[in-house]
Amino acid sequence: MHRSGTTMAWNVFKFCTVLRGLGSIMILLVLGVVGVTYYAVVFTNYGPALFDGGLHSFIAVVVLILFHFLLVLLLWSYFTVVLTDSGTVPPNWKPASDEERGEVDPLNESEFDGLQPDLSSQRIRYCWKCNQFKPPRCHHCSVCGRCVLKMDHHCVWVVNCVGALNYKYFLLFLFYTFLETSLVTLALFSHFLAFFSDEEIPGTTATLATTFLSFVLNLAFALSVFGFLIMHVSLVSANTTTIEVFGTDKRYWFIPAYSDEDLRRIPALQGLEFPSNPDFDSEEF
Template identity: 70%
Template sequence: MYRSGAVMAWNVFKFCTALRGLGSIMILLVLGVVGVSYYAVVLSIYGPALTSGGLDSLIALVVLIMFHILLVMLLWSYFSVVFTDPGGVPPNYRPIVDEERGETDRLTGSEFNPLTTPDPTNSRIRYCRKCNQIKPPRCHHCSVCGRCVLKMDHHCVWVVNCVGAQNYKYFLLFLFYTILETSLVTLSLLPYFIAFFSDGEVAGSPSTLATTFLAFVLNLAFALSVLGFLIMHISLVAGNTTTIEAYEKKTTPKWRYDLGRKRNFEQVFGTVQKYWFIPTYSDEDLRRMPALQGLEYPSKPDLDSQEF
């Protein structure tokens, strides 16, 4: 029995190690798709079309401007997810009340004494046995990262990072701009993709045609797959849940963090509208909304006293 358990633990460890190694490859794959798309759209087709004159030049100019704006926003959002820590549990963290279970009775005595070791068997305290520390509300342990992550949504191999409280907005913007960029590339290459299978003669070298064909297929595939993923996350934001919490809610009659769609949206994107579509927050939001830091969250019983 012990041997079987040891083998299972070892296999899980190897799986988590493999996911960490796979992340670097996924970053190269993302940059590879960007490179192929850039070559097809900018260098092969619409860049040269700028000198053709007339309506073709105008269309090429519009496509190139939109392509580069969306590309900048996509890469900005992507690397913000990659390099932003999703949020970890501060050293010596101690809760005052058990917010996860909706309790209002303050923790007293040894439960909240920073000079004593917390009791992991205390049902009023969320405790991570792997990290040997108390877990804040909405915090979960990531086996790949080997630590607890604040408001963890999932571990994403595409960004070599966990998606959590402090980079979830950036992840959603990455999905959003990926859909816009891949849709633009797909539509701009569609006439050339159709011509590729027509009987007519298509201008360009075989390598250029092959790259255009590859760029069209890759961008169409990414646009369709990411669209479904974004729709799922929009529904999660609307209910103020994460992917993990959406599963847990099946056994929860009432979700105390559901504040209504507007407030739920602000818990992720902030209240300052000019910052909604860029991967950063205003200093005002960071100061007034502790939920963006991942440790404290307003809930239904607290709405009357909660200030943003």
Template identity: 80%
Template sequence: MPTMHRSGAAMAWNVFKFCTALRGLGSIMILLVLGVVGVTYYAVVLTNYGPALYDGGVDSFNALLVLVPFHCLLIMLLWSYFSVVLTDPGSVPPTWRPSADEERGEADPLNGQEFNSVQKDLAKPRVRYCRKCNQLKPPRCHHCSVCGRCVLKMDHHCVWVVNCVGALNYKYFLLFLVSFFIFG
């Protein structure tokens, strides 16, 4: 329900104000992911296949066939996870300005000579501006209310990695997802 301001005007309830509370979940989520990895490691290595290595024979060979790929996948999982957590997703450089072609819309394939009639009907593309950062925004750039900044090619803010998924860490995020689903 909107709250009343002193002047009597109703103020809208700002849901994004509570997004900053997600920052506090950061270390808890990292510990939770590491806990899941640790429990899986305990179940696979220490209780099942680790003791089978010392039995000898076929059981030892089978345990080795499981443990070598398991450890390779574990290394890939942890590397990709910490890469997506620690890599900056990409932000707008403070001196970024759109090129003249972007301002006029010349990069759009519909703006060729054969589409002159369509071009006259279409409004000129306008340069986007972030009201929260007070700066120009490139295409596919969005403001993250949790991080408090504009992120290039932002996909989403992931609470599991305590970071935005953007232009510079998207491949690490996909590697983490693939290796986590194979690992789990």
């Protein structure tokens, strides 16, 4: 039994090590998909259509403007998720109340005196690996090797944990990825159908292959991201209010940033307190 447990721990360690090593590869993969898509949309299909005149030129202008606008927001959101720390527990942090059980009475200082990590009190959450107390919804990430505030999951695509301080940016990344990939799918749909017709398709083998690949990749991402986006929107609406996640200043809702006032006033954005949505009935679960 002991040997089996050791083997399992070793396998988990190797798995976490592999996930850490995927970091730069996943970023390059994302940039590679963006590059292939950009080449197919701008250089192969809609860039040349600008000089066709008439309706074709008008459609090309609209597609290119929307494509670049969404691409900027997508990349802005993506690198903000990648570069923003998801949130760590402040040094020497101690819980002031048991929010996860709905108890708001503060813990007296005497309750911490002589406190042992193995106590049976359900009012206190403790991380054995980090040797520290854990705020509500805080979990330990084996890949990052630390506790993450309001940890949702470790995402290999963004090479980071998705937690309290970058959750909004992650949702915006999903949102703009869905819009961008849906736009590309619609824009390249007629070009994709041309592959199965008897008409002769203009272009070199490389440009045709790029168009075909871009359509397939963007369609796959649009379908997968849509399901993921719906799931996260449902989680947000069930567990926290929109204000707690996106801030009170509506001018900042659709960009990966917060106003200084929101960062100062909203406790949830600091990753330590999470009031629940009053309209959510927890008894349903």
